[in-house]
Amino acid sequence: MNDGCAMKRGMNSPPGTLTRGACARTYARALTLAAARGREAALSLAAVVALAQCLAGAVAAATIDTDVQGSAESFAVHGQFTYVEQETSRFNAPYRGPNSLSPGIGAETTDATLYLGKRLWPGAEGWIDGEIDQGFGLDNTLGAAGFPSGEAYKVGKNQPYLRLPRLFVRQTLNLEDGGTQTVEAAANQLAGSHSANRVVLWVGKFSVGDVFDTNQYAHDPRGDFLNWAAIDAGTFDYAADAWGYTVGAAAEWYQGAWTLRGGLFDLSDVPNSPRLDPGFHEFQSIVELERRHEIAAHPGRLLLTVFNSRGRMGLLNDAVQLAENTDTAVDIATVRRYRSRVGANLNLEQQLTADLGLFARIGRAGGNVEAYEFTDIDRTVSAGLSLQGSRWHRGEDTVGIVAINNGISATRERYLDAGGLGILVGDGRLPHPGSEQIAEAYYSLSVLGVARLSLDYQFINHPAYNRDRGPVSVVAARLHAQF
Numbered sequence: 001m002n003d004g005c006a007m008k009r010g011m012n013s014p015p016g017t018l019t020r021g022a023c024a025r026t027y028a029r030a031l032t033l034a035a036a037r038g039r040e041a042a043l044s045l046a047a048v049v050a051l052a053q054c055l056a057g058a059v060a061a062a063t064i065d066t067d068v069q070g071s072a073e074s075f076a077v078h079g080q081f082t083y084v085e086q087e088t089s090r091f092n093a094p095y096r097g098p099n100s101l102s103p104g105i106g107a108e109t110t111d112a113t114l115y116l117g118k119r120l121w122p123g124a125e126g127w128i129d130g131e132i133d134q135g136f137g138l139d140n141t142l143g144a145a146g147f148p149s150g151e152a153y154k155v156g157k158n159q160p161y162l163r164l165p166r167l168f169v170r171q172t173l174n175l176e177d178g179g180t181q182t183v184e185a186a187a188n189q190l191a192g193s194h195s196a197n198r199v200v201l202w203v204g205k206f207s208v209g210d211v212f213d214t215n216q217y218a219h220d221p222r223g224d225f226l227n228w229a230a231i232d233a234g235t236f237d238y239a240a241d242a243w244g245y246t247v248g249a250a251a252e253w254y255q256g257a258w259t260l261r262g263g264l265f266d267l268s269d270v271p272n273s274p275r276l277d278p279g280f281h282e283f284q285s286i287v288e289l290e291r292r293h294e295i296a297a298h299p300g301r302l303l304l305t306v307f308n309s310r311g312r313m314g315l316l317n318d319a320v321q322l323a324e325n326t327d328t329a330v331d332i333a334t335v336r337r338y339r340s341r342v343g344a345n346l347n348l349e350q351q352l353t354a355d356l357g358l359f360a361r362i363g364r365a366g367g368n369v370e371a372y373e374f375t376d377i378d379r380t381v382s383a384g385l386s387l388q389g390s391r392w393h394r395g396e397d398t399v400g401i402v403a404i405n406n407g408i409s410a411t412r413e414r415y416l417d418a419g420g421l422g423i424l425v426g427d428g429r430l431p432h433p434g435s436e437q438i439a440e441a442y443y444s445l446s447v448l449g450v451a452r453l454s455l456d457y458q459f460i461n462h463p464a465y466n467r468d469r470g471p472v473s474v475v476a477a478r479l480h481a482q483f
Contacts (some may be wrong), residue, residue, distance in 0.1 A: 045208045067218045072192030073185055078115040080187065080482040082222045084108065084151045086138055089473040097428025099421055100422040101143025101463050101472065109135035109151045110160075115187045123173060125190045129166040132441070133160065138474070143267045144463045145406050146427050146438045150221025154423075155274055165245045168204030175199070178256070187482070200252040208265060209240040212288050213305050215349045217359040217386040218402065222388065222480045227440050230402045233345035234380035235363035237309060239265035239284035240373045242274040250286075256368050259290040267311045272374045272423045276394075282311030289415035300350035300430045307343055309372050312336045316368060316415040323418060330420040332370050341366045345380075355395075356386040359402075367409025376422035384440075396446030399470050404438040408465055416465070425464035437461040451481040 063120060069267065087106040096102070113131040120126050137152025167469075178197030184190035188210070192433040209219070213236050225231055232238075238245045248265030269275045288305040318335040343365030350358045362385040365371075367378035384402030389395055397411050408416075416422065416428040442456040456476040463470045 004421050006074075010309060017288070018058070027184075044416050050211050059267070061472070063410055064293045065433065072119060073190040074119040076115070076117040076185060076190055078117075078187040078483060079113060080115075080222065080480065081110075081112045082151060082481075083110050083479045084149055084226070084476060086474055088138060088475040089475075091470050091472040095428065095468070097419075099142040099424060099426035099464070100139070100428075100469070102139050103472070105138060107136050107138045107152070109133070109137065109149065109153075109322055110158070111151065113165075113187075114266045117188065117190050119190060120169065123194075124171045126167060126169045127166060129164065129188070131165050132160050133157075133164055134161070136174045142424055142426075144438075144460055145408075145422075145436050145465065146234060146404055146460070147375065147424055148228075148440075148458050148460070149226050150228055151226065151478075153244065153274060163243065163423075165204070165243060166204070166206045168206045171201045173199040173201070176214065178254075181270050190386065195253065196254065197256065198254050202250040202252075202263075203248075205245060205247045206238065206243050208248075208263065208284075208286065209244070211252065211263060212236075212238070212259060212286055213303065213347055213361075215347055215359050215361075215388040215398070217349060217357045218361075218382075218384060223382075223444065223452065224398070224400055224403055224474060225440055225442060226478070227402070227404065227438060227458060228375055229377065229380055229404045229406055229438065230382060230384070232374070232438055233305070233347065233363040233383075234377035234404070234406050235343050235365040235374060236345055236412050237341060237343060237365055237371050237374045238286070238307065239309070241268055241276050242272065247276060247278065248280075250282075259288075259292075261288040261290070262286065267309060268305070268373060270336075271311075271313060271370060277311070284309045285334070295350065298351040298353070300348070302349075303347040305345050305347065309341045310338070311372060312338050313341060313370050313372055316338075316411050316420065318369065319420060320415055320418045330417075330418050332416065332420060339369065341369045341372060355390045357386045359386065368411050371423050374423070376408065376412070376425045377406045378409045378412060381405045394446070396449065398444045400444075401441045404436075404440070406438070406465075413465070425463055427469065429432075430466055433465050434462040434467040436463065436465050438446050451479065451482065454478040454480070 043180050058166045090103045093103055111131055111133045113129055115129050117125055117127045121132050136156035137149050141152045141154050172194050174195035174196035178195050180193050181196050183192050213232055220229050227445040244263045250263035253260045264284045265284050267284055269277040284307055286307045288303055290301055290303045292301045314332040319330050319332045323330040345363030348360045352358055362381050364379045382404040386400045389397030413433040419428055438457040438460050440458045442451050443452040447453055458474040461471040463472055
């Protein structure tokens with residue numbers, strides 16, 4: 001019986017290989033000890049060291065089993081096209097700032113991606129993705145912490161432009177026990193098979209979201225929800241350039257009902273930048289523990305994700321204090337020093353019936369320091385449902401609903417009220433702060449089996465945590481096709 005996160009030591013296990021229970025205990029002790037010391041850097045280092053010790057045992061016991069690979073796909077070409085158009089309603093807006101959402105505006109984004117994959121050797125596949133993007137998010141992707149379009153990047157252009165979001169190699173090392181699982185062909189995934197118990201290694205340029213905080217019901221702005229705080233935990237300030245991609249390495253260890261993941265990634269050279277800081281001078285470490293389960297024969301899983309960003313970032317109170325002392329505008333860049341921002345989130349995915357799924361996330365991140373990459377959220381709770389259309393004889397259609405509540409610390413409220421700007425929010429002042437409350441619903445209609453047309457509605461109360469502005473309705477149409 002599987003009782004932990006590592007392969008049980010047997011006659012053929014190398015010396016030093018941890019049992020599953022020992023691995024879990026080692027990891028828990030490392031986190032507990034570091035947390036007791038109250039040091040963020042120690043917490044990150046202890047977690048990474050414990051994770052590396054566990055993974056080392058698994059890799060030592062792993063093999064590249066060509067029999068498990070079976071008739072694996074050797075080469076693949078996939079593509080996708082997505083168009084999104086959004087509009088905001090008229091809403092109460094007695095004042096505005098540089099990062100405010102505007103009433104009665106529209107915006108559109110278009111992207112087309114070509115995915116090329118090649119089997120490099122047994123168990124290894126390489127992928128290169130080329131993408132053409134065009135368009136802008138609402139107000140240049142500003143105005144709400146839970147921004148209403150995950151298809152809108154923090155940069156945009158009127159004319160189409162080419163970029164390379166992914167270039168990576170993924171190696172799968174099969175463990176001897178656990179049975180075999182079929183792998184279906186998909187973008188960034190070659191068809192084949194692997195063992196249920198395995199180690200997966202990633203290296204190159206890809207998105208942190210390709211590996212961490214995944215959820216089959218709420219993680220894809222091209223196919224399900226659009227709001228940033230629905231498709232990812234709003235507090236998960238994951239390493240990324242302004243388009244959402246980074247360079248780094250990750251490892252996953254699947255063993256029985258458990259998966260242990262870890263990663264190390266480049267941060268941007270400055271917060272919210274289109275350029276990465278290469279060489280891990282500014283970096284993020286992530287550890288994630290997943291537990292799969294069944295409730296009344298319906299599968300589900302629970303994920304705990306912890307991150308620590310180490311880079312040059314400013315303390316919010318320092319920026320406000322400096323502005324008051326010098327009678328100047330609040331500028332977070334003037335107080336940036338090398339420090340940490342840590343956070344953690346829980347992610348639940350649960351099938352309720354064959355066509356109905358539940359998802360929920362809860363997260364918290366440091367509220368005394370500026371957000372580095374993602375968005376300005378210090379605490380978040382979200383929950384929703386995803387229903388396939390089989391009940392009305394449209395089995396390929398999907399309808400989804402989600403409710404989200406985002407919040408910030410009193411320190412961040414004071415910073416925004418003093419005129420400070422966040423990554424996405426900043427109305428110039430914030431005399432009456434409140435939680436940002438969001439509801440989203442979409443219907444995705446399958447068209448000829450190769451395309452999907454979606455209608456999406458979002459209601460945002462207190463956009464950018466400002467009770468003086470809003471509420472606002474955001475409507476969207478999305479067309480997505482893939483092969």
